[in-house]
Amino acid sequence: MAAPLSLHLEFGGGAELLFNSEKKHQVSLPGQAGPWDIRQLLVWIQQNLLKERPELFIQGDTVRPGILVLINDADWELMGQLDYQLQDGDTVVFISTLHGG
Amino acid sequence: MAAPLSLHLEFGGGAELLFNSEKKHQVSLPGQAGPWDIRQLLVWIQQNLLKERPELFIQGDTVRPGILVLINDADWELMGQLDYQLQDGDTVVFISTLHGG
Amino acid sequence: SLTAKSSLSNEDIMRYSRQLLLPEFGVKGQINLSKTSVLVVGCGGLGCPLAQYLAAAGVGRLGLIDYDEVELNNLHRQVLHREENQGQAKALSAASAIKSLNSTVQCCPYQLQLSPENALDLIQQYDIVADCSDNVPTRYLVNDACVLSGKPLVSASALRMEGQLTIYNYKGGPCYRCLYPAPPPPDTVTNCSDGGVLGVVPGIMGCLQALEVFKIASGQGSSLHQQLMMFDAQDARFRSIKLRPRQSDCAVCGQNPSVTKLVDYESFCGSAATDKCRKLNL
Amino acid sequence: SLTAKSSLSNEDIMRYSRQLLLPEFGVKGQINLSKTSVLVVGCGGLGCPLAQYLAAAGVGRLGLIDYDEVELNNLHRQVLHREENQGQAKALSAASAIKSLNSTVQCCPYQLQLSPENALDLIQQYDIVADCSDNVPTRYLVNDACVLSGKPLVSASALRMEGQLTIYNYKGGPCYRCLYPAPPPPDTVTNCSDGGVLGVVPGIMGCLQALEVFKIASGQGSSLHQQLMMFDAQDARFRSIKLRPRQSDCAVCGQNPSVTKLVDYESFCGSAATDKCRKLNL
Numbered sequence: 001m002a003a004p005l006s007l008h009l010e011f012g013g014g015a016e017l018l019f020n021s022e023k024k025h026q027v028s029l030p031g032q033a034g035p036w037d038i039r040q041l042l043v044w045i046q047q048n049l050l051k052e053r054p055e056l057f058i059q060g061d062t063v064r065p066g067i068l069v070l071i072n073d074a075d076w077e078l079m080g081q082l083d084y085q086l087q088d089g090d091t092v093v094f095i096s097t098l099h100g101g
Numbered sequence: 102m103a104a105p106l107s108l109h110l111e112f113g114g115g116a117e118l119l120f121n122s123e124k125k126h127q128v129s130l131p132g133q134a135g136p137w138d139i140r141q142l143l144v145w146i147q148q149n150l151l152k153e154r155p156e157l158f159i160q161g162d163t164v165r166p167g168i169l170v171l172i173n174d175a176d177w178e179l180m181g182q183l184d185y186q187l188q189d190g191d192t193v194v195f196i197s198t199l200h201g202g
Numbered sequence: 203s204l205t206a207k208s209s210l211s212n213e214d215i216m217r218y219s220r221q222l223l224l225p226e227f228g229v230k231g232q233i234n235l236s237k238t239s240v241l242v243v244g245c246g247g248l249g250c251p252l253a254q255y256l257a258a259a260g261v262g263r264l265g266l267i268d269y270d271e272v273e274l275n276n277l278h279r280q281v282l283h284r285e286e287n288q289g290q291a292k293a294l295s296a297a298s299a300i301k302s303l304n305s306t307v308q309c310c311p312y313q314l315q316l317s318p319e320n321a322l323d324l325i326q327q328y329d330i331v332a333d334c335s336d337n338v339p340t341r342y343l344v345n346d347a348c349v350l351s352g353k354p355l356v357s358a359s360a361l362r363m364e365g366q367l368t369i370y371n372y373k374g375g376p377c378y379r380c381l382y383p384a385p386p387p388p389d390t391v392t393n394c395s396d397g398g399v400l401g402v403v404p405g406i407m408g409c410l411q412a413l414e415v416f417k418i419a420s421g422q423g424s425s426l427h428q429q430l431m432m433f434d435a436q437d438a439r440f441r442s443i444k445l446r447p448r449q450s451d452c453a454v455c456g457q458n459p460s461v462t463k464l465v466d467y468e469s470f471c472g473s474a475a476t477d478k479c480r481k482l483n484l
Numbered sequence: 485s486l487t488a489k490s491s492l493s494n495e496d497i498m499r500y501s502r503q504l505l506l507p508e509f510g511v512k513g514q515i516n517l518s519k520t521s522v523l524v525v526g527c528g529g530l531g532c533p534l535a536q537y538l539a540a541a542g543v544g545r546l547g548l549i550d551y552d553e554v555e556l557n558n559l560h561r562q563v564l565h566r567e568e569n570q571g572q573a574k575a576l577s578a579a580s581a582i583k584s585l586n587s588t589v590q591c592c593p594y595q596l597q598l599s600p601e602n603a604l605d606l607i608q609q610y611d612i613v614a615d616c617s618d619n620v621p622t623r624y625l626v627n628d629a630c631v632l633s634g635k636p637l638v639s640a641s642a643l644r645m646e647g648q649l650t651i652y653n654y655k656g657g658p659c660y661r662c663l664y665p666a667p668p669p670p671d672t673v674t675n676c677s678d679g680g681v682l683g684v685v686p687g688i689m690g691c692l693q694a695l696e697v698f699k700i701a702s703g704q705g706s707s708l709h710q711q712l713m714m715f716d717a718q719d720a721r722f723r724s725i726k727l728r729p730r731q732s733d734c735a736v737c738g739q740n741p742s743v744t745k746l747v748d749y750e751s752f753c754g755s756a757a758t759d760k761c762r763k764l765n766l
């Protein structure tokens with residue numbers, strides 16, 4: 001059983017509006033048998049942080065189109081996407097793409 | 102006798118013009134009996150990096166007026182100034198103030 | 203294309219003297235810039251400062267596309283237009299302001315909606331494209347047209363107190379579809395007309411966008427290759443993100459593209475190519 | 485001072501609708517902004533974009549100081565001026581551009597050199613000062629006058645491909661003299677007229693400077709308190725530095741100040757208050 005995991009979550013580009021308009025969240029994920037990955041983090045966010053209209057954030061087991069996920073300032077595509085195994089102290093950012101001009 | 106010290110030095114705002122127009126310098130200070138401080142670093146820079154006109158960079162035992170020194174993204178005044186003891190991996194930035202508009 | 207220029211006139215030397223002094227730029231950079239044509243898609247909050255600084259610096263030719271007309275609620279951020287231009291075509295209003303700033307720049311206003319029918323023809327006439335548009339279908343359209351024409355796309359956006367800047371289709375970096383293969387659900391899209399925007403935020407992003415266009419045009423190359431720059435005005439913080447490279451399975455820039463000509467982007471996105479009423483009734 | 489405004493006209497609501505939508509700003513922020521007066525010291529590369537965006541957003545009163553006249557070599561970065569304004573006073577040229585963008589802003593052009601004789605009188609009439617000047621003596625003069633009058637000073641600078649932005653004399657943070665107690669040796673000072681500047685760099689810095697003025701004026705407060713923002717255009721990188729607080733031994737804002745009235749800043753700095761010929765023969 002691994003120790004609890006401390007994460008720094010950020011939401012931006014409008015995604016924060018689904019989280020009480022708070023952009024920064026310091027969270028602690030409970031210890032579990034194996035490591036936490038992003039797929040599990042999304043379920044945790046949906047159950048613990050997301051206040052309303054989850055379909056505006058999650059579709060199926062991933063984020064909805066138009067949200068970019070960044071792990072420690074890198075595109076999650078470079079880090080293994082849903083399979084990335086979270087480390088204590090990681091920063092994960094969810095950014096909604098802006099289209100205005 | 103302490104191990105050699107690896108430092109990341111940066112020059113900007115025009116101060117880089119005294120260093121071959123190179124803004125970033127990865128340097129290694131030789132091991133010595135006690136710790137290195139900024140006062141000693143300035144002497145080392147003058148002897149090893151500074152190509153010409155040292156008076157445009159150093160006056161007495163400190164930097165000339167109009168150059169700001171930053172240690173790991175903080176004003177050196179907050180860090181003990183000339184007496185700050187350098188740690189391996191530190192970033193030290195020398196920025197010339199800009200006045201143009 | 204532009205007449206090849208191999209030297210600067212005396213007036214050019216006087217006008218651009220402050221940037222000719224820069225070792226990174228110099229006479230060669232100025233001549234390169236004067237040979238470069240840039241297409242600006244959208245003369246709004248981003249397009250105004252971008253066009254203003256590119257013209258001031260002496261870009262060769264500037265195409266200005268906008269189908270819309272100047273309204274009073276534009277003036278808090280669309281700083282090329284004046285009160286007296288209300289009701290006029292934005293493309294013409296912007297072109298007239300540009301001319302009074304630098305009459306030596308060739309300025310081509312297009313009062314039209316960029317569409318799958320006209321986009322390739324227009325984009326093929328330019329070296330660099332700046333996406334300053336305000337809606338999702340236009341962003342996919344501009345991206346696909348740039349990939350199909352092989353043009354670098356400098357793309358900025360702004361909303362509320364945030365901004366984003368990326369370069370697509372440039373030196374092995376991703377295109378817009380590599381990052382966003384599927385369009386966002388129309389319900390999740392907020393435009394400036396419903397979300398609001400602080401005027402100086404597109405000002406900052408349009409200036410940064412102009413800087414990258416400028417660096418590509420002068421021959422230095424953009425430093426935002428395969429990067430996304432994000433700006434949060436509330437805490438005055440910038441963050442640069444390393445992006446994925448070009449994706450081999452991308453629908454338009456991948457190895458076996460399914461998009462080989464422009465398509466119907468309003469249907470694809472389920473929304474109209476305007477920031478005024480965001481949903482399309484299909 | 486400005487007439488106290490407690491509500492917005494219908495035209496205000498139309499014009500500023502896109503920023504009234506912002507929860508951080510809203511009607512209260514707009515009314516606060518309309519009650520605020522800002523003094524812009526210098527109508528050059530920084531002052532032009534700053535004045536442009538503050539006026540567009542609806543600042544109450546804008547003072548525009550510049551002793552100089554528009555020259556051709558200004559136009560690559562000083563985007564409020566037009567070719568036809570060459571030879572005119574910059575303060576008047578800028579004021580006329582501002583009026584055509586937003587006629588509801590009170591605009592006060594001053595064609596004069598800010599000096600120890602007039603600085604306090606002028607600064608006392610404004611709530612916030614923006615230093616957009618181009619030389620060392622003026623920067624010390626503006627600083628001391630702001631400290632003696634208790635005004636926040638939003639200060640930007642640009643040279644070659646770099647920019648800096650700080651807020652002085654604000655919420656316990658340092659003043660310019662706290663950071664730079666002694667002036668730089670005149671030999672080490674490079675101005676835009678000898679070092680050059682890429683035009684869009686003061687564009688970016690002036691817009692960021694306007695943002696911080698805007699945040700102070702609307703009541704949100706600046707996020708650059710006791711911070712220095714540095715920009716390197718070559719690699720499109722911003723860096724924010726934590727600065728020292730107000731220094732108790734500062735000559736002007738310290739506990740026993742030696743500077744209690746304005747002094748002769750050209751003598752103090754050994755250079756003239758212009759960016760044209762940098763050395764003063766003493």
Ligand SMILES: [Zn+2]
Pocket residue numbers: 376377378379380381448449452453454455456
């Ligand atoms: Zn692609």
Ligand SMILES: [Zn+2]
Pocket residue numbers: 658659660661662663730731734735736737738
């Ligand atoms: Zn002080």
